[in-house]
Amino acid sequence: MSLxxxxxxxxxxxxxxxxxxxxxxxYSKSQATPFDILEFAHATIADHLxxxxxxxxxxxxxxxxTLFLSRQVGTDGLVLAFDVQETALASTRKRLAKAGxxxxxxxxxxxxxSLALHLDALKNENPDVPxxxxxxxxLGYLPGSDKxxxxxxxxxxxxLRQALDALAPGGICSLMLYTGHAGGREEAQAVLxxxxxxxxxxxxxxxxxxxxxxxSPVISLLVWKR
Ligand SMILES: C[S@@+](CC[C@H](N)C(=O)[O-])C[C@H]1O[C@@H](n2cnc3c(N)ncnc32)[C@H](O)[C@@H]1O
Numbered sequence: 001m002s003l004x005x006x007x008x009x010x011x012x013x014x015x016x017x018x019x020x021x022x023x024x025x026x027y028s029k030s031q032a033t034p035f036d037i038l039e040f041a042h043a044t045i046a047d048h049l050x051x052x053x054x055x056x057x058x059x060x061x062x063x064x065x066t067l068f069l070s071r072q073v074g075t076d077g078l079v080l081a082f083d084v085q086e087t088a089l090a091s092t093r094k095r096l097a098k099a100g101x102x103x104x105x106x107x108x109x110x111x112x113x114s115l116a117l118h119l120d121a122l123k124n125e126n127p128d129v130p131x132x133x134x135x136x137x138x139l140g141y142l143p144g145s146d147k148x149x150x151x152x153x154x155x156x157x158x159x160l161r162q163a164l165d166a167l168a169p170g171g172i173c174s175l176m177l178y179t180g181h182a183g184g185r186e187e188a189q190a191v192l193x194x195x196x197x198x199x200x201x202x203x204x205x206x207x208x209x210x211x212x213x214x215x216s217p218v219i220s221l222l223v224w225k226r
């Protein structure tokens with residue numbers, strides 16, 4: 001079959017990156033750590049999230065994940081980004097502005113445990129709100145800030161339950177669990193215990209871990225809703 005001049009060429013993979021750093025698609029190259037566990041989460045979410053979708057960043061922090069989600073859902077989509085620290089939201093706001101992001105992010109200065117309330121309010125505001133396709137949790141403390149202000153098992157679990165409940169079928173929830181700070185190991189354990197007992201008929205959960213990092217493991221969970 002030959003292509004005429006105005007035909008769209010068949011979809012194909014982009015060229016292989018020339019260097020390891022070129023393969024790092026999310027963060028800016030200056031921060032690049034090729035073969036990064038968060039990059040794998042981003043790449044998987046990117047396969048499930050499309051322009052016009054609704055997504056949630058449950059822990060906005062410095063805004064890397066919010067920016068990633070904003071780029072995935074585009075001008076017609078929406079990202080709800082939660083954080084309890086104003087400094088985190090300011091940092092996220094700055095990152096989004098610097099990247100020239102479209103006006104598709106709502107920064108919410110409240111805990112992610114209020115997720116269901118915000119989703120209900122959104123539906124009341126607009127009954128045609130798109131289905132929730134992705135939720136990201138990057139637990140722990142705000143890098144470069146007070147390490148004692150961390151996410152907590154009770155509120156993280158409450159938000160996780162609400163997120164899994166609200167996700168559309170085929171949607172995905174990712175969790176990055178850090179175990180090196182005070183309380184991190186206990187929180188990771190609580191989240192793992194919750195995810196491990198999810199019904200396989202309703203969810204498929206994948207766990208990955210940097211297994212040669214000295215010290216405290218970083219664990220990534222991807223929960224896909226059937
Ligand atoms: C590891 S950082 C998030 C990193 C962020 N996703 C990024 O891309 O830069 C964890 C964040 O969770 C926030 N946090 C703590 N408790 C929270 C809660 N209950 N709801 C929402 N965010 C919370 C902290 O303030 C901190 O900014």
